[in-house]
Amino acid sequence: MRSDDRIEKALARAVELGEVGVQVAAYLGDELIVDAWTGVADPGDRRPVDGDTLFPVFSVSKALLATAIQLQCERGLVDMDEPVATYWPEYGQRGKERITVGHVLTHRAGVPHMPPDLDAAGLADWDAITSWLAGVEPLHPPGERSMYHSMSFGHILGEVVRRTDPEHRPYDRFLREELCLPIGADDVWDVLPAEHEHRVARLTWGPNPPKRAPMTGVPLLSMPPEIRPDADRWNDPRFRSSSVPAAGAVMTARAGARFFSLLANRGELGGRRYLSAGRLLALTRPRPGAGEFDEVYQGTTWIGTGGFWLGGESPPADPLLGRSVQVLAHAGIGGSMGWADLASGLAVVITHNRMFLGAAPGAEPFVPLADAVRAVAGVE
Numbered sequence: 001m002r003s004d005d006r007i008e009k010a011l012a013r014a015v016e017l018g019e020v021g022v023q024v025a026a027y028l029g030d031e032l033i034v035d036a037w038t039g040v041a042d043p044g045d046r047r048p049v050d051g052d053t054l055f056p057v058f059s060v061s062k063a064l065l066a067t068a069i070q071l072q073c074e075r076g077l078v079d080m081d082e083p084v085a086t087y088w089p090e091y092g093q094r095g096k097e098r099i100t101v102g103h104v105l106t107h108r109a110g111v112p113h114m115p116p117d118l119d120a121a122g123l124a125d126w127d128a129i130t131s132w133l134a135g136v137e138p139l140h141p142p143g144e145r146s147m148y149h150s151m152s153f154g155h156i157l158g159e160v161v162r163r164t165d166p167e168h169r170p171y172d173r174f175l176r177e178e179l180c181l182p183i184g185a186d187d188v189w190d191v192l193p194a195e196h197e198h199r200v201a202r203l204t205w206g207p208n209p210p211k212r213a214p215m216t217g218v219p220l221l222s223m224p225p226e227i228r229p230d231a232d233r234w235n236d237p238r239f240r241s242s243s244v245p246a247a248g249a250v251m252t253a254r255a256g257a258r259f260f261s262l263l264a265n266r267g268e269l270g271g272r273r274y275l276s277a278g279r280l281l282a283l284t285r286p287r288p289g290a291g292e293f294d295e296v297y298q299g300t301t302w303i304g305t306g307g308f309w310l311g312g313e314s315p316p317a318d319p320l321l322g323r324s325v326q327v328l329a330h331a332g333i334g335g336s337m338g339w340a341d342l343a344s345g346l347a348v349v350i351t352h353n354r355m356f357l358g359a360a361p362g363a364e365p366f367v368p369l370a371d372a373v374r375a376v377a378g379v380e
Contacts, residue, residue: 010372011038014365018206020354021049023253026373027261027347030269034348034373035254041201041353054187054199054250055351056240058229058332061249062153064188064259066105066307066330067275068161068175070283074267074275077164080105080306084156087163090134091156095141103142104149104156105307106287110138111156112147112222112296119226120233123242126170130159139218146289148296150222153307154246172243180255183262183269187255190248192240200240200250201353203231203334210357222296229333231355247332256338256349263328263340264347280342283308284326291316304328311341320350320370323380333357337366344379 007024014022021039025032037049072078078087080102085092091099096111103109115122115132122128133155139147149156158171165174172190180188192200209231215223226233229247233239240250251259267275283306290310294301302316303309311317311327321327321339329339334355340347350366359365374380 004376006372006375007034007036007369010369011036013368015039017359017363017365018354018356019352019365020204020206021053021201022350022352023049023051023053023055024348024350024369024373025253025257026377027257027264028377029265029345030261032254032257034376037253043202043204049201051254052187052199052252053201054189054192054196054252055201055336055353056203056234056248056250057256057336057338057351058247058334059150060256060330060332060336060338060349061190061245061247063308063328063330063338064175064179064190064249065154065157065161065171065245067259067263068171068179069101069105069157070275070279070306071178072161072164074279078160084160087160088134094135094137096138099138099142101157101160102305104153106303106305107146107148107153107294107301107307108143108287108289109149110140110142110145110147111136112139112149112152112218114151114222114224114227116221116224118224120236120238123227123238123244126155126243129155139221143288146292146294146301147218148222148294148301149246150296151227151244151246152222154244154248158243158245170243171245179262179274180259182272183258183274185255185259187252188259189240189250190245191243192250194237194241197237197240203235203353203355205231206354206356212357218295219298251349251351253349253351256351257347260338260340260347260349264342264345266342280328281326283328284310284342286310311339319364319367322370322374335366341379344377346374346377346379348373
């Protein structure tokens with residue numbers, strides 16, 4: 001393991017605060033400087049976590065898709081200011097004609113909803129979901145309000161990737177063949193092959209599961225009950241065998257940090273340039289209405305123009321991310337996080353299997369871990 005006492009103490013503290021199994025990994029430039037883990041992957045059989053354990057990361061998945069969109073922009077195949085319907089003509093109906101790719105990336109398109117009867121089995125039918133999304137009416141004119149696109153983000157933008165790919169590959173293949181494999185992030189998966197299923201950590205709420213109120217209104221539209229992220233429900237392998245670009249990725253922290261290192265190194269990795277530095281730096285600007293209340297998230301979200309979460313002072317930034325204003329990040333419900341600091345070249349991913357819904361100040365399990373990683377890296 002690439003670790004030291006600061007990392008080990010922070011991991012032990014996370015376990016004291018309720019964590020079950022945790023991985024943390026970090027790249028500084030092209031060097032893997034942290035690769036550590038602790039705990040158990042399955043609370044039932046006590047299988048230990050190791051460096052090859054795969055963890056579901058929920059909305060950290062959105063950072064992968066946002067990167068794929070930027071790759072298509074870099075190639076001149078997508079423009080964030082163009083309507084989605086430019087690339088997906090069937091989408092341009094029922095008031096969605098002016099919704100741009102950028103509106104979806106910044107959760108201001110007014111289309112957070114998914115088919116209300118969608119379940120784990122239904123996620124396997126990509127065409128049925130995208131056909132439903134093409135026919136839906138937006139909840140507000142584009143750009144007027146903030147509604148976090150919990151799940152629809154993935155299928156709308158994933159379809160844009162598929163339609164603009166000259167080979168028309170499904171999003172999961174595009175991600176794997178154009179980004180994950182070329183940069184060496186082999187254990188980042190949108191669709192997990194069955195032969196790797198035994199490596200996946202089992203999700204848990206821990207010994208004190210939170211009381212989760214039933215969802216209503218716009219939040220319920222965005223996340224139908226049968227696909228709402230939950231420790232028991234999302235242990236179902238069907239969530240990993242289907243392409244769910246907004247929330248379904250699984251990864252090791254090591255592979256995830258390698259993916260984020262592409263961003264931290266301003267688009268160049270392994271001697272090959274994938275994205276321009278200027279393009280990525282532009283994404284660190286806050287989106288329009290960045291501080292406004294989000295009707296799905298039920299709070300404010302500090303999001304940039306490209307759909308990534310941003311760093312800086314906390315609040316509004318997540319305290320894990322440090323104070324750099326050149327951070328591109330994304331959290332996942334339940335506590336996973338990945339981020340890239342374009343100022344320092346530091347890329348970090350934290351994966352785990354004990355889901356939680358926020359923590360009291362001073363009891364955040366991963367803030368000390370993030371601080372320890374920055375200390376190891378020599379980054380403020």
